[in-house]
Amino acid sequence: MQLFNSNFTEVEGGLFSSVEKADVGNSYQQLGKQGVDLLGWADPFYPDRCIPSNVLSASINALSSNKPTHYTPPVGNENLKKEIAKKAEKINHLKLDPERNILITPGSDSGLFFAMMPFLEKGDEVILPVPCYPNNIQNTKLLGAKPVYLKLKEKEKYQINAKALEGLVTSKTKMIVLTHPNNPTTTVFNKDSLEAIRKVVLKYNLVLVCDQAFEDFTFENEFITPASLSGMFNNTVTVCSISKGMGLSGYRVAYIMTNDHFMDKYYGAAVSVIGATNTVSQIAAVEAFKNPSFMNTFETAYDYRRNKAFELLNSVPGVSMIKPESGFLGWINVSKLGTAAEVQSYLIKEARVFLNAGNNYGPGGEGHLRIVLGTYKDNVRMYEILKRIKEALLKYTS
Ligand SMILES: Cc1ncc(COP(=O)(O)O)c(C=O)c1O
Known part of the structure; x- marks a missing residue:
């Protein structure tokens, strides 16, 4: 008898086969032990210490109180939800009731x-829209639904093509999942792209799930929250996190923002699905939201690195890189050199650096590598690594 539900047929955790992904199995960590610089986890300043002093003090105070051994309500810490509502109003232009529109996950x-x-x-x-965060593809399949790919094109700066988007809608379309800014391409979707999505969502009554984990650092381009566009709040679920912008990935705190009707389902299911988020982490997160000035130095480092990567990698014949528009990732086109897997394994051997193979990010990702420019605290170290990658790629092409 087949025990597994058919949605899990393709799922492999690396126990019985080798799975070439940074986040599955332990081959990634093994490479680190062999002295390879690991630039494959979107984890700010990994593995260096980067905890802001105010967040550290808040964590220690919380640990010393009587709270850590007790649950927080499944929907989340009320003070944290109040702080998130303030940020949502200022940055996302969403007016939220913390008791009805925010859930901590x-x-x-x-x-x-x-x-x-x-x-x-x-x-x-x-x-x-692809290339995209791989979880969007896996989650869709795990829930029994079918991914339908909207191929973003480099020549359109990875923005949404309105005609192509509407052309994909069928009577079975239920949802669009947008990672905005995008991982891996770093694209900050512009007004036209978001207007195209708005039109389709409202015309066909779809749900937009918008992952804004990378919303905090969007260099030249204006960041617009889709849920704030006219009519969209009732059809949009916005998901944000303190992992990327605040560099607090180990705290495991994120949040969902949406309208009362959707939230009623989430609040009702929260106790059985998520239980509750870590009590100490939520108390420390309150401090991070109240005093987020530590994020300024993160932004300066990411800006420096994206400019250096853009300059160094674009100077290699046959290699091109769009200037990262957000956060601390980079998306490198190596298709003139070989497949993503070929160039990836060459760089592990020659430059002792691990980058992610683009084919894991869905159709359109082949021939590309993703680099996590936010790795390590030291800008000089990152610059040295970028130079090593450049030298190795120059050798590959000569
Ligand atoms: C686009 C995107 N969304 C969400 C996540 C999940 O982040 P977390 O679970 O730490 O909030 C990641 C992590 O890499 C990501 O890249």
Whole structure:
């Protein structure tokens, strides 16, 4: 008898086969032990110490109180939700009632799965602009739905093509999952892209799940929150996190923001699906939201690194890189040199650096590598690594 539900047929955790992904199995960590610089986890300043002093003090105070051994309510710490509502009003232009429109989740990975869960069933179609965060593809399949890919094009700066988007809608389309800014391409979706999504969502009454884990650092381009666009709040679930912008990935704190009707389902299911998010982490997160000035130095470092990567990698014949528009990632086109896997394994051997193979990010990702420019605290170290990558790629092409 087949015990597993058919949605899990393709799922492999690396126990019985080798899975070439940074976040599955332990081959990634093994490479680190062999002295390879690991630039494959979107984890700010990994593995260096980067805890802001105010967040550290808040964590220690929380640990010393009587609170750590007790649950926080499944929907989240009320003070944290109040702070998030303030940020949402200022940055996202959303006016939220913390008691009705915000739910705290243990990270946005589980938050995203939970966000999609009440809506999807077998046969539903989910439009995914690709390349995209791989979880969007896996989550869609785990929930029995079918991914339908909207291929973002480099020559269109990875923005949404309105005609192509509407062309994918069928009677089975239920949802669009947008990672905004995008991982891996770093694209900050512009007004036209978001207007195209708005039109389709409202015309066909779809749900937009918008992952804004990277919303905090969006260099030249204006960041617009889709849920704030006219009519969209009732059809949008916004998922944010303190992992990327605040560099607090180990705290496992993220949040869902949405309208009362959707939130009623989330609040009702929260106790059985997420239980509750870590009590100490939520208290420390309150301090991070109240005093986020530590993020300024992060932004300066990321800006420096993206400019250096852009300059160094674009100077290699046959290699091109769009200037990162957000956060601390980079998306490198190496298709003139070989497949993503070929160039990836060459760089592990020659430059002693691990980058992510682009084919894991869905259609359109082949021939590309993703680099996490936010690795390590030291800018000089990152610059040295970038130079090593450049030298190795120059050798590859000569
Ligand atoms: C686009 C995107 N969304 C969500 C996440 C999940 O982050 P967390 O679960 O730490 O909030 C990640 C992590 O890499 C990500 O890249």
